[in-house]
Amino acid sequence: MVKECTLTGKKSNNGYTVSHSHIRTKKIQHINLQTKKIWSDKQKRWIKIKICTKAIKSLHKLKV
Known part of the structure; x- marks a missing residue:
């Protein structure tokens, strides 16, 4: 199952967890x-x- 927003098309982001020793x-x-x-x-x-x-927030702003 793809974790993607149906309206905006946003997907997951890759990143790093940085420890105190910078690993x-x-x-x-x-x-x-x-x-x-x-x-x-x-x-x-x-x-x-x-x-x-974020898309829910914009829908509330547009009163949809």
Whole structure:
């Protein structure tokens, strides 16, 4: 299963965990995905999608 936002297309990010002795180990920074039901005017029904929290915030800002 791909951890990707359906609206924005955001994916996981690669990074490093750096210890006190500066030893770097790889880690993956996952995006904050949430399942949300959104009303579709075209289909006249609720659609359940996986969406990141930044996109949810912008939807609230647009009053959708």
